[in-house]
Structure formats: structure tokens, C-alpha cells
Amino acid sequence: xxxxxxxxxxxxxxxxxxxxxxxxxxxxxxxxxxxxxxxxxxxxxxxxxxxxxxxxxxxxxxxxxxxxxxxxxxxxxxxxxxxxxxxxxxxxxxxxxxxxxxxxxxxxxxxxxxxxxxxxxxxxxxxxxxxxxxxxxxxxxxxxxxxxxxxxxxxxxxxxxxxxxxxxxxxxxxxxxxxxxxxxxxxxxxxxxxxxxxxxxxxxxxxxxxxxxxxxxxxxxxxxxxxxxxxxxxxxxxxxxxxxxxxxxxxxxxxxxxxxxxxxxxxxxxxxxxxxxxxxxxxxxxxxxxxxxxxxxxxxxxxxxxxxxxxxxxxxxxxxxxxxxxxxxxxxxxxxxxxxxxxxxxxxxxxxxxxxxxxxxxxxxxxxxxxxxxxxxxxxxxxxxxxxxxxxxxxxxxxxxxxxxxxxxxxxxxxxxxxxxxxxxxxxxxxxxxxxxxxxxxxxxxxxxxxxxxxxxxxxxxxxxxxxxxxxxxxxxxxxxxxxxxxxxxxxxxxxxxxxxxxxxxxxxxxxxxxxxxxxxxxxxxxxxxxxxxxxxxxxxxxxxxxxxxxxxxxxxxxxxxxxxxxxxxxxxxxxxxxxxxxxxxxxxxxxxxxxxxxxxxxxxxxxxxxxxxxxxxxxxxxxxxxxxxxxxxxxxxxxxxxxxxxxxxxxxxxxxxxxxxxxxxxxxxxxxxxxxxxxxxxxxxxxxxxxxxxxxxxxxxxxxxxxxxxxxxxxxxxxxxxxxxxxxxxxxxxxxxxxxxxxxxxxxxxxxxxxxxxxxxxxxxxxxxxxxxxxxxxxxxxxxxxxxxxxxxxxxxxxxxxxxxxxxxxxxxxxxxxxxxxxxxxxxxxxxxxxxxxxxxx
Numbered sequence: 001x002x003x004x005x006x007x008x009x010x011x012x013x014x015x016x017x018x019x020x021x022x023x024x025x026x027x028x029x030x031x032x033x034x035x036x037x038x039x040x041x042x043x044x045x046x047x048x049x050x051x052x053x054x055x056x057x058x059x060x061x062x063x064x065x066x067x068x069x070x071x072x073x074x075x076x077x078x079x080x081x082x083x084x085x086x087x088x089x090x091x092x093x094x095x096x097x098x099x100x101x102x103x104x105x106x107x108x109x110x111x112x113x114x115x116x117x118x119x120x121x122x123x124x125x126x127x128x129x130x131x132x133x134x135x136x137x138x139x140x141x142x143x144x145x146x147x148x149x150x151x152x153x154x155x156x157x158x159x160x161x162x163x164x165x166x167x168x169x170x171x172x173x174x175x176x177x178x179x180x181x182x183x184x185x186x187x188x189x190x191x192x193x194x195x196x197x198x199x200x201x202x203x204x205x206x207x208x209x210x211x212x213x214x215x216x217x218x219x220x221x222x223x224x225x226x227x228x229x230x231x232x233x234x235x236x237x238x239x240x241x242x243x244x245x246x247x248x249x250x251x252x253x254x255x256x257x258x259x260x261x262x263x264x265x266x267x268x269x270x271x272x273x274x275x276x277x278x279x280x281x282x283x284x285x286x287x288x289x290x291x292x293x294x295x296x297x298x299x300x301x302x303x304x305x306x307x308x309x310x311x312x313x314x315x316x317x318x319x320x321x322x323x324x325x326x327x328x329x330x331x332x333x334x335x336x337x338x339x340x341x342x343x344x345x346x347x348x349x350x351x352x353x354x355x356x357x358x359x360x361x362x363x364x365x366x367x368x369x370x371x372x373x374x375x376x377x378x379x380x381x382x383x384x385x386x387x388x389x390x391x392x393x394x395x396x397x398x399x400x401x402x403x404x405x406x407x408x409x410x411x412x413x414x415x416x417x418x419x420x421x422x423x424x425x426x427x428x429x430x431x432x433x434x435x436x437x438x439x440x441x442x443x444x445x446x447x448x449x450x451x452x453x454x455x456x457x458x459x460x461x462x463x464x465x466x467x468x469x470x471x472x473x474x475x476x477x478x479x480x481x482x483x484x485x486x487x488x489x490x491x492x493x494x495x496x497x498x499x500x501x502x503x504x505x506x507x508x509x510x511x512x513x514x515x516x517x518x519x520x521x522x523x524x525x526x527x528x529x530x531x532x533x534x535x536x537x538x539x540x541x542x543x544x545x546x547x548x549x550x551x552x553x554x555x556x557x558x559x560x561x562x563x564x565x566x567x568x569x570x571x572x573x574x575x576x577x578x579x580x581x582x583x584x585x586x587x588x589x590x591x592x593x594x595x596x597x598x599x600x601x602x603x604x605x606x607x608x609x610x611x612x613x614x615x616x617x618x619x620x621x622x623x624x625x626x627x628x629x630x631x632x633x634x635x636x637x638x639x640x641x642x643x644x645x646x647x648x649x650x651x652x653x654x655x656x657x658x659x660x661x662x663x664x665x666x667x668x669x670x671x672x673x674x675x676x677x678x679x680x681x682x683x684x685x686x687x688x689x690x691x692x693x694x695x696x697x698x699x700x701x702x703x704x705x706x707x708x709x710x711x712x713x714x715x716x717x718x719x720x721x722x723x724x725x726x727x728x729x730x731x732x733x734x735x736x737x738x739x740x741x742x743x744x745x746x747x748x749x750x751x752x753x754x755x756x757x758x759x760x761x762x763x764x765x766x767x768x769x770x771x772x773x774x775x776x777x778x779x780x781x782x783x784x785x786x787x788x789x790x791x792x793x794x795x796x797x798x799x800x801x802x803x804x805x806x807x808x809x810x811x812x813x814x815x816x817x818x819x820x821x822x823x824x825x826x827x828x829x830x831x832x833x834x835x836x837x838x839x840x841x842x843x
Contacts, residue, residue, distance in 0.1 A: 018055040018056065018182070019055065019056050019057040019060075019114055019118065020048055020053065020054075020055045020056075020057060020181075020182060020186075021055075021182060022113075022114070023044065023048075023057065023110075023114075024041055024044060024045070024182075026110075026113065027040045027041055027044045027099070028040065028041055030102075030106070031102075032095075032098045032099045032101070032102035033098065033102065034098055035095055035098055035099065039092075039095055040095075040099055040102075042090060042092070042095065043092060043095040043096045043098070043099040044099055045178050045179075045181060045182070046090065046091045046092070046096055046178050047067070047096050047099060047100065048181055049178040049180075049181035050091070050138075050165060050168065050169045050178075051063070051138055051139050051142055051165065052136055052137075052138045052139050052186070053136075053139055053186070054132075054136060054139070054186045054187070055182075055185075055186040057114060057118040058118070058129075058132075059118070059128045059129060059143065060110075060114075060118035061107055061110065061111060061118050062128050062143040063139070063142055063143040064100075064103045064104050064107050064110070065104050065107070066142060066143060066158075066161075067100035067103060067104065068097065068100045068101050068104055068427055068428060068429070069158050069427060069429050070100075070142060070158055070161050070162050070165065071093060071096055071097040071100050071162075072097060072427050073155075073158050073159045073161070073162035074093060074162040074165060074166060075093050075094070075097065075496075076162075076496055076498065077159060077162055077163065077166070078093070078166060079229070082166070082170075085170070086169065086170075086173075089173045089177065089178070090177075090178055090179075091169065091173070091178065094425075097425060098425060101425070101427075101428070104428065108457070108462070109459065112458050112459050127140060127144070127208065128140075128143065129143070133208075134201070135187055136186075137200060137201045137204040137205075138164070138165065138168055138200060138204055140204065140208070141161065141164065141203075141204035141205075141207040141208055142161050142165065142207075144157075144161075144207055144208050144211045145211065146211045154415075155415045155416075157207065157210060157211055160206075160207055160210070160249070161207060163231065163249070163253075164200070164203045164204060164207065164249075164252065167196075167200075167203070167252045167253055167255075167256045168196075168200050168252075170256050171191070171195045171196045171200070171252075171255060171256060172191050172195050175191075175192060175195050176191065176195070196251075196252060196255045196256075199251040199252040199255055200252055202247070202248040202251065202252070203248055203249050203251075203252040205248060206244060206245070206248035206249055209244075210244075231249075231253070232250070232253040232254070235249060235250040235253065236250065236254075367528065367531075367532075367535050367539070368523065368524055368528045368529075368532055370587040370588060370590070370591050371591050372522050372523060372524050373524065373532060373584075373587075373588055373591075374587075374588040374591035374592060374593040375518055375519060375522055375524075375591075376400075376515075376518060376522070376524045376529075377588055377593050378592075378593055378594065379514065379517060379518060380397045380400060380401060380483070380514075381593075381594070383397050383514065384397050384398075384483050384486045384487065385486070391487065391488075392502065392506070392507075392510050393510055393513075393514065394486065394487040395487045395488070395499070395500060395502075395507070395510075396507050396510040396511050396514060397483060397487065397514065398480075398483045398484045398486075398487040398488075398499075399413050399414065399417075399500065399507055399511070400511060400514070400529055401478070401480045401483045402417060402431070402480060402484075403526075403529050403530045404478075404480075404529055404530075404532055404533065405444075405476075405477070405478050405480050405533065405581065406431060406444060406446060406533070406552065407530060407531070407532075407533040407534050407548075407551070407552025408431055408530060408552075409526075409530045410504060410507060410508055410511065410526055410530070411504050412431065413431060413500070414500045414502075414503075414504045414507055415500075415504070416429060416430045416431050417430065417431045417432075417433070417498075417499065417500060418430045418431070418432050418433070418497035418498060418499075419433050419435065419481075419484060419488075419493055419497050419499055420432050420433065420434050420435065420497045421434075421435055421437060421494075422434050422435060422436045422437070422438075422442075424497070426445060428447050428470060428471065429447070430447075431444070431446060432444070432445040432446075432497075433445075433476070433480075433481055433484070434473075435481065435493075441476070442476055442481050443473050443474060443475055443476055444473065444474040444475075444476060445471055445472070445473050445474075446471065446472055446474060447470055447471045448470070448471075448472065448549065448550040448551070448552075448611060448612075449549055449550075449555035449563075450470060450563070450611075450612065450613075451560075451563040451564045451612070451613055451614075457614070457615060457769070460768065461768045461769060464617055464618065464621040464767060464768065464769055465614065465615055465616055465617060465618065465621075465769065466567050466608075466610040466616045466617075466618055467608055467609050467610065468567065468609065468610050468611065468612070468613075468614055469570075469609045469610075469611065470611070471611075472550075472551075472570055472573060472574070472611055473574075473605060474551075474574060474577050475574075475577075475578060477578065477581040477582065477585065478581060478585065484499070487499075508526065511526060512526075532584075533548075533551070533552045533580065533581075533584075534548045534549070534552045534556060536580050536583065536584055537551060537552070537576065537577075537580045540580075540583060541576060541579055541580045541583065542576055542580075542789065543788065543789035543790065544562070544566075544783065544789040544792075545558040545559040545562060546559045546562035546563045546566040546612070547566070547568065547573065547576060547783070549563060550563070550566070550568065550573055550611055550612055551573055551576060551577045551580070558803075561798050562779070562793070562798050563612060563613065564613055564776075565613055565775050565776045565778075565779040565780070565796065565798075566612045566613055566776075566779055566780055566783070567610040567611070567612040567613045567614070567616035567776060567780050568610055568611060568612055568780060568783070568784070569607075569608075569609070569610050569611075569784075570605050570607050570609050570610070570611060571604045571605055571606070571607070572784065573611060574604050574605060575604060610780075612780075613776050613780075615769055615770055615773050615776055616773065616776040616777060616780055617767060617769055617773050617776070617777050619781075619831065619832070621767060622662070622767070622777060622832050623831075623832055623833050624766070624767075625658070625763075625766040625767040626655075626658070626832055626833040626834055627833055628765075628766045629651065629654060629655040629658065629766065630655070630833070630835075630837060632648075632651045633648075633651055633652055633655055633837055633839070633840070634837070635840075642725070642728060642729075642749045643747065643749075645722070645725055645745075645749075646745035646746070646747070646749055648840065648841075649718075649722055649744075649745055650744050650745060650762060651762075652715070652718055652839050653715075653742055653743070653744055653754065654759070654762045654763070655837070656711055656712070656715050656742060657742060657754060657759065658774070658834075659707070659708060659711055659829075659834050660704075660708055660711075660712075661774040662774050662777070662778065662828075662829060662832060662834065663704065663705055663707070663708045663825065663829055663834075664686070664688065664702045664704065664708070665702070665774070665775055665778045665779075665795055665796050665797075666688060666702075667772060667775065667797075679704065679709075679712070681709055684703050684704040684705065684706070684708075684709060684818075685701055685702075685703060685704075685814075685818075686701065686702050686703070686704050687699065687700075687701055688700055688701070688702050688797070700794065700795075700797050700805070700806075701814050701817075702795060703817070703818040703821055703822070703825075705822075705825060705826055705829065707826075707829060707834065707835065707836055710836040711836045711837070714836060714837065714838050714839060714842065715742070715839070717838075717839065717841075717842045718839035718841050718842055719741075721839070721841035721842065722841065723736070723739075725749070726749075726751065728749060729748060729749045729750050731748075731750050732749075732750060732751050735751050739751065740753060740754065742754050744758055744762075756770075756771045756772075759771050775796065778795075778796070778828075779792060779796055779798075781828055782795070782824055782825070782828070785824045785827070785828065786824070787820065787821070787823075787824040787825075788820065790805070790812060791812075791816075791817050791820045791821060793805075794812060794814075794817050795817065795821060805817070
């Protein structure tokens, strides 16, 4: 008896030390919205059990962003009878979905609590769980990602994941109930052959393989089924065809629906580990791998991709630099044109049309004119108000209007649009329209394409940053919800929120038939409809591709680097959207569009959240850091020890570096500041070639405010005083002939270059953020203060082909840039508390 009791204590102790158990405690203390602590724990237990998550939560963050979509598909596919069966076993899908959203929103906090154990670690050409596919087969399959850019494929594979997860849960719930999850070694034999172990493995292998065969035929036999049982019956009818879907999905579904027959094995065998296939390059598309990027656009009806290799450096990535700011000179250009006469590769000399298109001029040939869009809107209004009963055409009109006011493409509108009653749970992957039945009004909730951060911050570091969120609410200015309500019945509007049930290609064909009714010469097409909002903001309102991307909700290649350094308040973006749509309405009314009165009332949310880049420091954080540095410098150094001299020198250097960084937007690289020969002290003009290649493509001229010139003069005097101390460490003698303008001293009084790695420990106590957070702060606050976009981009060094301030298509002069910067930059420096300060070594 004592041995049995001791064994229980040992097991309980081992249980309490697992990450899964710690996560259960965290969920109890941090329950999901709308759930009690106990309900949150029950939902978490069911989630971990059903997915067979390892007790150490290995790679858990590779799946948290996928949980909500999978569970949303789960709820959409399951029948009421099946739902009751699960709930009898303590599996509540609604609570699981709320918890999944909660876990996704708290990813950063979970990463801080559990550390590297649960972080997503990408491995080239290999699945993150490559060595555990045979044990954690369900878990591995669910975290699989799709290489295709098609939302249809992504949505379909999410449904398949939901199907497999459901079948798997039903098969194991009796022999291995959720309550056993924490008490059984997760790496042991999880599921018996009788319960369908091998069949589940085969279905999970199908998911992993199908994700890399998006353009093939593996998915042809599973598309378009609204219920799991319908898919089962269809696969049963495909026995003679022996498709991949039949051999790998059908056996699992058969075990659930019939519970008869011997285990069916495909030609690949029942045991072993799943294979991982990497197909690499595709036409105009790069399967996302570190160091490679693709800049795509539509030209002459074909997709063009300009592909380059980024100059990546771990130190610079950790410092907050966007790796794509400096690409190599060599580029490939792939054309998505299948005709034999089209060469697959073009040279750089043949991309003049890309350079011209990147100007985003108001009269650009690729844009709709106001007259053209007014004609299209008149036609849409006529169709939606007509009495003829063609639901497909009316639904397509609603799709086109959603595309117009959100900037989303037809694929995402068809697959991701949801018409939701206020108060219902929302998915962060969808385009949501929230309808308030009490008022009859509604609003859009979009999830912009946000920049991918290269590193993550802890809770303490995050307290120095602007608070960021991933969604934004926008007003229904054009009353597009009215088009949606005319296209669907009340029963359809009160369903699960997904309205467009036909295939994308069906709606695309219908849209083309509508466009064909326009007068001859009207150039409206699918691409121009979805890009109208983006073009409107860029060419007529803001001029900023990053802001247009954040508002239109979809990524644009020209915005990639700018997004990395932009974090704008929600109310700023809401006002910009309202202004842009109001302008469009005014323009089309002037062209004779007989629409209803626009709902242009103010829609500004009072919140302190921002949308965009992470790591953007708050004004208060920068002010405090500047104050601390000034206080340290004002304390006179006695020079009684080399350590004290080094500490004071480093503090004075850090302040000078910070001032120059916030005044010039200089990228923090090795010896990141201009040498004296590059500075004209009489005019403040300075040549910068930071993070540049051998062609000096990123070189730019900046203006150094008077405060910077005077501070550099003070630093020169300080530097001369410090030089006399350097020979006290003999190692310094060899470097004194080539000493950088600004340098640091280590604990042994040896010269150290100024670079991100050496600045980081000095900043840790006062502003513990990536060294290049100054660039996020500057771009954000220059734009918020009203500085024109083209001036900000010339100042920051942000441009793409055709946008260069020194390029052949530029109308900017640097005298204009500097005169404008003086208006906006000097007040920002003053607000931060920067000022010139003499070194105590100057006397």
C-alpha cells in the first residue's frame, strides 16, 4: 500500500512539472472571455487531448494561430446529433473556440512564460515535428501549413483538418477519455489499433502531403461538402477510383460511421512516419523560406514577380532591421505567362513598366476612372434592385461591393466573408460585417496584413511599446450591407455567417458576365475593383502604401519595408478610411451615380491601440530614456579609475548615438554613423550609405539639425580628451590610427565598435528595445505629425523601383526634403527632450 501511495505521489509530482499542467493553471488564472476559470480549463483539456499535444507543449505556438480556424470549420461541419454526442463526453466546441481565440491573442505572453519549449522553430524543407510524425501524428498534421497562395486551398485543408480531428476524437473518446490526457505519458502508445491508430496516421499523412500538392488533384474529391457524412458517402462511391482521398481519408471515416471491417491500409503501409515534400519554386511564387522575397504585381494581364536574395544578418535582425531593406544586386523576374513565346526570365532592363507602375499616379492607366467606377456602380445598383430572381448574380454584386470597400480579392471575400450578429464570436481570419439588430446599423471588422516580426519581446520590454492589436473596425459608409441583405434571405442571414456557398470560379464567371454589360470602353475588371480602395488612398489621400495596406486589409509588395516601421493609432486609420470613401462617393456622385445617401457620420474609436509594427516605443518611454541619459552625463566624472572613465565615455557616446539615430533615422549597423568627411557642417547635409550594397542603391542625403552638428562638435572635443587615456591599454595602440568617429570602451578599457550588439547592453536598463526601434518611432510620428509620405520615405531610405528620390521618375529635390523636414523633425526632437550637452571631460 505504501508503494502504491508513493507511486501516486511520484506521478502527481511529474504531472505538476509538465508545461501542459502549467498551462492549465495559467488558463485558470487567465480565463477566456465569456468563460469561467473552470470552463476554460475543461475546454483546454479537451483541446490538448483531441490534438494529442505533447505534455512539454513542443512547437505549441506553431498551432495556436491555426486553432480558431480549425474549430470554426469543425462547428460548421458537424451535425446537431454529433454535437450532442461530443458534449455528453465533456467536449464543448463553443468553449473550445473561445479558448482557442484567447490562446492566439496571448501568444506573446505564453512565449514569455514557457520559453523556447513552445516556440515555433522553422526548419527549411522539414516539418517542425519531423522526428515525431509517427507519435504526434494528429498534432503534426494540424500545424501543417499550405504553400499555395490560394485561399480556397487553405480553407479546404482547414476543413479536412477539422474532419480528421473530429473523427479522431470520436474514435478515442471511450477508450481514452479527455480526463486521461494529463495522467498518461504523451509519448507512449496513445491510441490502440482497434480505435483506428493506423487509419488516423494515414489521414494525417494525407493532410501533410496535400498541403504541398495544392495545384494537383489530391483535393479534387473532398471539395464542396458541407457535412462530414456527405464526404464519407462520396468517398465510399469512389472505391473503384482508388484516389488518394479514398485510400487515406475513407478508412478513418468508415471506422467512425460503420465501426466494421478490417483496418484498410494504403499502398504506403500502415506504419512509419509521414513524408515531407518540398517543391520549392513555382511560377511567380516563392514558397516562404528565410532570405527570399518576391515583389509581385499584375501587368498586361500576367503576374510578375521580382525575386531577390535579402542580405540577412542575425545581429541586424535582432536590432529590428527589416532584412529586405537591402537586397543583392542580382534579381530574377518570373512571368506567369504560359504561352511558349513568353520568356520565363527577364532582365532588369526590361522592367521599366514596373518602375512606372510603382509611381501610383492618379492618372495611372491601370486605375479606374471616376466615370468608369460610376458606370459599374450604376449597373450594380440596377441589378440588386431588380425583381428578377437570380440569386447568383445578386450575390456576385454583393461580392463586388465588398471587394470595392475593403480592398479584398474575390477569393477571400467568397471564402472569408462572414455576416455576424453583434455579440457573436469572431474569427481573426475572416472579413466580418457586424450587424447590430437593435439599431439596424453595422460595421466592418478587418484584420490587416501585419508585418512579420523577426524577434519577440518579453513582458517588460513590451511595457515600453505602443499597445498593438490585429483588427480594426470601419464604418459601412457606402451601405454595402444593404446589398448583402438584398442578395440573401433572412434565413440565410441568420445562419452561421458564411453566405457565399458556391465556388470561387462560379462567382468569378458571374462577375465577368456582369462586367460584360458595361458600356464599350469601360476598363473595370476584377483586379481594378479590389485595388480601387488602395489606389484611392495612395494617390489621392495619404500617399503611403503602408497606410493603404493597413486599411485595405491586404498586403501590397511596395508596403513591405514601410510596414516594418509603421505603427499607427486605430483612430488615425479610421479617419483616413472615412475620408477616402467619402471622397470616392463624392466623385461618383459627380459622375451621375444615383445612389442612396452615404453614411458618412464620424466613426472614430477612442482607444490607445495601434495597428502595424511591433516594438514602436511610446513617447513617454523615449522621454524617460533621454532624461536618464542626460542625468548620467551631467554628473561630473572624477576620472579616479579607468572603469569610471569608460562608464562616463560610454554614457556620453550612447547619448550622442541616440540623438543622431532619432534625428537621422540612421540604421544601426557596424559603426553606424557618418564620418566627418561625409558631413557639410555649414548646411547640415550628410551622405548616408547604411545597410547598402555595392551599387549604393540605398544611399541617401539627410539633413542634420543644428542640435546634431553642435553635439558632434562637443563629441569631437570629448574624443580628443579620451584619446590620451587609450594607450593605458596596450591593445588600443594598434587601432588608434583607424579609430571610428564614435566608439565604446569595454571593462578592460579596450576600444569597441558601436554596433547593435554593443549598444544593446547599454540600452537594456533605459530602453530595452531593438536598437532600430528609433526608425519605427520616427516613421510613425513623422506621418502622424503630417509630414508628406515622399519626404518621410526619402528620409528613411524606403523606396522600390521607380520610387527612388534620386531616380529618373522623381520630382523631389533634396532642398524640398530638408525644408519640409525642418518643420516636423525639430519639434519631435524637442518633445523627446534632446539637447546639446558638453562632456565633463571638456572642462
